[in-house]
Amino acid sequence: MTTTLSRRLSPLLLGTVFAAGLMLSSNARAEELRIGFVAPTTGIFAQVGKDMVDGFQLYLDQHGNKLGGADVKFIVEDEQGKPDTAVTKAKKLVLQDKVHMFIGGLLASSGYAMAPVSTAEKTMYIASVPAADDLTQRQLDKYPYFIRTSWSSSQPHHPLGQWACDQGYKKVVSIAADYAFGYEVAGGFQKAFEDCGGKVIQKIWPPLGTKDFGPYIPTIKQDADAIFTLMVGPMSLQFPKQLRAAGFKKPILGGGTSYDEFALPFMGDEVIGDVSALHYSAAIQTPKNEAFVKAYRAKYGKVPSYYSENNYTTAQWIDEAMKKAGGKWPGPEQFIKIMQGLKIDAVRGPISMDDMRNPIENIYIKKVEKKQLFGYDKPELWNTVIKTYPDVSQFWTYGKAKFLAQPVYSRDFPPCKFCE
Amino acid sequence: MNKQLIKIAVVIVALLALAFIVPRSGSFVVLLATRAMAFAILAMSLDILLGFTGLASLGQAAYFGVGAYLCAVLATKFHFGLGWDFWIVVVLGILIGMALAAIFGLFAIRASGVYFLMITLALGQCVWGLAYRWNSLTGGDNGINMSGRPNFGIDLSNEVTFFYLVFAFFTVSLLLLYLLVRSPFGKSLAGIRERELRMQILGYNTWLHKYIAFIIAGGFGGLAGVLWAQTNGHVSPETVVLTTSVDALLMVVLGGAGTLVGGAIGAAIVFGLREYLSTLVPWWQYALGGVYVLAILYLPTGLIGIPERIRQARGTTSKKPSQSGETKKLASVPS
Numbered sequence: 001m002t003t004t005l006s007r008r009l010s011p012l013l014l015g016t017v018f019a020a021g022l023m024l025s026s027n028a029r030a031e032e033l034r035i036g037f038v039a040p041t042t043g044i045f046a047q048v049g050k051d052m053v054d055g056f057q058l059y060l061d062q063h064g065n066k067l068g069g070a071d072v073k074f075i076v077e078d079e080q081g082k083p084d085t086a087v088t089k090a091k092k093l094v095l096q097d098k099v100h101m102f103i104g105g106l107l108a109s110s111g112y113a114m115a116p117v118s119t120a121e122k123t124m125y126i127a128s129v130p131a132a133d134d135l136t137q138r139q140l141d142k143y144p145y146f147i148r149t150s151w152s153s154s155q156p157h158h159p160l161g162q163w164a165c166d167q168g169y170k171k172v173v174s175i176a177a178d179y180a181f182g183y184e185v186a187g188g189f190q191k192a193f194e195d196c197g198g199k200v201i202q203k204i205w206p207p208l209g210t211k212d213f214g215p216y217i218p219t220i221k222q223d224a225d226a227i228f229t230l231m232v233g234p235m236s237l238q239f240p241k242q243l244r245a246a247g248f249k250k251p252i253l254g255g256g257t258s259y260d261e262f263a264l265p266f267m268g269d270e271v272i273g274d275v276s277a278l279h280y281s282a283a284i285q286t287p288k289n290e291a292f293v294k295a296y297r298a299k300y301g302k303v304p305s306y307y308s309e310n311n312y313t314t315a316q317w318i319d320e321a322m323k324k325a326g327g328k329w330p331g332p333e334q335f336i337k338i339m340q341g342l343k344i345d346a347v348r349g350p351i352s353m354d355d356m357r358n359p360i361e362n363i364y365i366k367k368v369e370k371k372q373l374f375g376y377d378k379p380e381l382w383n384t385v386i387k388t389y390p391d392v393s394q395f396w397t398y399g400k401a402k403f404l405a406q407p408v409y410s411r412d413f414p415p416c417k418f419c420e
Numbered sequence: 421m422n423k424q425l426i427k428i429a430v431v432i433v434a435l436l437a438l439a440f441i442v443p444r445s446g447s448f449v450v451l452l453a454t455r456a457m458a459f460a461i462l463a464m465s466l467d468i469l470l471g472f473t474g475l476a477s478l479g480q481a482a483y484f485g486v487g488a489y490l491c492a493v494l495a496t497k498f499h500f501g502l503g504w505d506f507w508i509v510v511v512l513g514i515l516i517g518m519a520l521a522a523i524f525g526l527f528a529i530r531a532s533g534v535y536f537l538m539i540t541l542a543l544g545q546c547v548w549g550l551a552y553r554w555n556s557l558t559g560g561d562n563g564i565n566m567s568g569r570p571n572f573g574i575d576l577s578n579e580v581t582f583f584y585l586v587f588a589f590f591t592v593s594l595l596l597l598y599l600l601v602r603s604p605f606g607k608s609l610a611g612i613r614e615r616e617l618r619m620q621i622l623g624y625n626t627w628l629h630k631y632i633a634f635i636i637a638g639g640f641g642g643l644a645g646v647l648w649a650q651t652n653g654h655v656s657p658e659t660v661v662l663t664t665s666v667d668a669l670l671m672v673v674l675g676g677a678g679t680l681v682g683g684a685i686g687a688a689i690v691f692g693l694r695e696y697l698s699t700l701v702p703w704w705q706y707a708l709g710g711v712y713v714l715a716i717l718y719l720p721t722g723l724i725g726i727p728e729r730i731r732q733a734r735g736t737t738s739k740k741p742s743q744s745g746e747t748k749k750l751a752s753v754p755s
Contacts, residue, residue, distance in 0.1 A: 041702065077698075077699060078698050078702075080694075080698075082658050083652075083654055083656045084652050084656075084658060084659065085694075085695065087653065088452070088455065088652075088695055089695075089699070091447075091448065092451070092699055095446065095451070096446055096447070096699075107561075108561070109561055109658070112562050112563060112565055112654070113654040113656065116567070116653055120568070120653075142567070179552075179560065179561040181561075208561075
């Protein structure tokens with residue numbers, strides 16, 4: 001009887017033994033800084049997850065696995081691209097590994113799902129990638145242990161709207177992936193562009209994962225001066241190719257993920273000249289960025305994406321905050337306060353933190369160019385920075401109160417006033 | 421009959437051991453056991469269709485999803501179900517699962533075999549589409565965050581307390597489903613599985629039997645959904661997505677279809693490998709895939725057929741045809 005039982009319960013029993021073992025080992029060394037890292041290391045987002053982990057790991061490797069003098073125990077957990085799993089893994093990190101903080105999540109849904117865990121478990125959560133606007137806007141009050149070191153979805157796209165307007169574009173068609181991130185990116189662009197006098201004359205929402213844009217391209221209005229697009233993953237490779245093949249000659253503006261370094265090496269020459277906006281470009285011409293790109297590429301064989309840089313900078317931020325705390329973990333409330341007070345000289349440029357715990361950072365308007373950079377021998381596609389908007393906050397020029405009074409960007413907000 | 425009593429005794433002892441061991445292990449194990457048991461209720465509800473009625477459904481996540489979304493929407497938009505009224509939410513969750521199954525059943529029960537599979541898949545995807553696009557209600561892709569678990573004198577935010585609650589629901593569900601499949605109604609479902617035409621000739625309204633089984637399965641799916649929402653504190657379209665249905669189907673087949681506990685064993689194995697092993701090693705997917713392949717190649721009756729296989733290998737049992745017990749090969753299902 002007992003053998004049958006133990007066979008049936010063996011996964012659980014095994015679990016118990018492992019759990020007990022891990023707890024003992026983590027209690028024995030109290031001086032270390034335990035950092036949990038939640039990223040999709042399997043599934044369709046596995047490559048993005050790898051960029052995230054590699055970015056953080058590179059900083060640790062360059063600094064002898066120490067942050068601010070404390071030994072780091074870096075524990076990577078696989079969220080598999082699912083919010084449910086992200087919650088389980090975050091809880092595992094807190095309950096079993098007793099981490100001081102957990103970092104990461106990729107999709108907005110993972111970020112939203114993990115933020116309440118930080119509140120319930122009174123453990124710090126650093127969103128190093130999830131960009132959902134409301135995490136640091138209308139819902140921040142619910143998450144006192146939450147801080148973001150990356151960006152909010154609409155943050156780079158307000159300046160892009162302004163820039164498009166400054167180029168003299170009057171009418172723009174927006175075509176963006178049909179989900180929350182797409183709404184926030186396209187919404188930010190439309191708001192700034194229209195406030196400056198431009199008109200978004202058509203909004204098209206192809207579903208996430210669209211493989212053939214044939215049905216959408218002929219519906220694009222011909223009197224547009226330019227097109228604004230937000231694509232993710234394989235969509236970002238397919239869309240410009242099909243659009244140019246259809247004979248579209250007008251300028252294409254892209255949201256952050258349409259042309260980021262994660263997709264760029266796989267693109268063809270048809271994207272040369274396309275413009276996008278983000279808080280990082282691998283082609284920023286600073287010694288700091290050059291060193292980072294070279295070190296990253298030497299180690300991992302590819303150009304770092306903003307996923308890599310954001311996590312590298314997160315590690316740097318923790319490093320400097322720990323230094324300020326004297327190498328001892330001061331507790332989550334105090335640590336967040338220290339992080340908020342710091343000014344970081346990061347790879348992507350100078351960063352500080354606003355009072356809603358979202359970074360104030362440079363936004364780069366980038367143009368895809370084919371050239372040799374940083375002494376690499378082959379000409380490649382790079383996101384050359386053509387304009388820098390310094391110290392952009394998530395509220396752009398609207399001011400916090402006015403911005404928060406409007407609803408979060410959605411499919412219907414801002415309304416398409418100039419659509420027919 | 422005696423063998424049946426032994427089986428029941430084994431299950432009872434296993435349940436008692438579970439209730440005794442899990443709360444004394446690490447909190448993460450408690451969390452995993454809670455998740456596995458909430459999902460096991462869904463797997464068992466699917467087993468009613470797959471194992472006992474011979475209907476392979478790929479849309480069970482739909483009832484799971486409406487249960488979960490109901491719980492989340494009531495809690496966040498109406499602040500309902502945060503105290504003793506949680507029990508009303510449980511009842512509503514079961515009812516909404518049944519109601520949806522009653523509607524879907526009208527479309528699905530007309531078909532059988534692969535066509536039934538396709539229709540349930542399509543209907544399940546409709547619910548996913550709603551969850552994904554009805555932004556004002558479901559929060560779209562971002563999902564809904566719940567603010568905490570209910571507290572009705574007993575505070576469910578304690579993981580161990582919540583484990584016992586889910587454990588109780590799991591046990592009661594197992595008991596009710598067991599009584600159901602042992603009842604004359606359950607016997608006629610088995611008859612439909614074996615040979616539907618013969619049951620019709622005997623004068624059974626097989627459509628109605630299948631329809632009722634479909635609705636009952638929907639009800640338990642809804643219950644599992646409510647518990648799932650409370651387990652995670654978060655509901656997103658990922659809860660309703662096709663892979664959830666596929667997971668449930670695989671768990672039932674892995675554990676052993678037509679046995680009820682098979683679904684629970686399958687859930688325990690899949691959650692153990694996917695969520696526990698993945699914290700230890702990066703190659704957990706190979707382990708999970710290997711288990712699936714080996715089970716399908718060598719254990720057509722599922723993991724629960726292992727003792728039977730061992731006994732057969734030792735040759736201690738005579739080769740009576742009834743020895744395959746209640747685990748019938750799915751291949752014998754007439755289409």
